[in-house]
Amino acid sequence: MRVIMLVDMDYFFVACEELRNKDIIGKPTVVGFDPKEGKGRGVVMTCNYEARKFGIRSGMPISMAYRLKPDAIYLPLDYDWYEKVSKDVMSVIKERATKFEQVSVDEAFIDVSDKVTDFDEARIYARRIKDDIRSRIGLPCTIGVSYNKLLAKMACESAKPNGIGVVTESEAKAFLEGKSTDDLYGVGRKTKERLEAMGYRTVGELAKANPMDMMEHFGAFGIELHDYANGIDSSEVNENYEIKSISREYTFERDTSSEKDVIGAIDRLANEVIGDVKKNGFAFKVVTLKIRYSDFSEHLRSRSIRYSNDVREIMNVCAQLYRDNAEKERKVRKIGVRVSGFIKRKGQKSMEDFAK
């Protein structure tokens, strides 16, 4: 029997802030960009459940959050602190896992198949992990438990916050049936709309679709989707989870058409990106520039180079991509810098070394 868990920290950035500032506990708190009395740009990164009571959500423009609750506590992002807390959390989770795969700063899949014999034991085991994290780090989390990653993730979603959700094989069909198709992994707004047009609103309906039909519309992904709708996911908890890209973005205070502003932002972002590149001991061979204009349209331009871990390479390529491709008459709202196509440089420290 396979037993997979997804451990997901609750309102992680705010929870990290609570760790070092007990005064904010129980008060509506938002971590994100400076709201500037409703004029601020950028979005809410995380908010706690007290803030959610006022309609605030992560991903929402910070100005909108401010309109909903001007006297909430607004805190700036402090990634260094969150990453430090994350490392502590992850090492607690790792201790309990046979296989461990960190998916993001606050989420990890674990395979515990050889630690328990059935799902009753799995629930107790999940409780133990939750208690470990609570007592040793001081943070709440939610754990989804099932027989594959897909359902562990979905069980976790439906048990938030501060819960344990278990979906066994015999419960899977009933659990999935009423869910919306975009609750499935890999289904975004567009796919959801296409599925709806084909007559599939719920996962239950999708489960009964003809796989060949799905194949015709979505290619191999269609078969995967049909599998997901039937609770089938054979992907392993992948211990050698690899970082595929490293990126940073910046939203301008005011939309700008000044080349100097844009190049300045590129240089700052490149410096942030290179920090992560070096920490992982990577060299990259693809550099991508993302430009979002004031009308929210987005343009991506990439260039392949010889393997490098030089910050000037990122700056130069991005500046060139901007000069060659930007539509100069339009104002820029946001700039993103990304590198990918990594190899590990020999003799460099890896993430693991840093975790020690």
Ligand SMILES: [Mg+2]
């Ligand atoms: Mg989380």
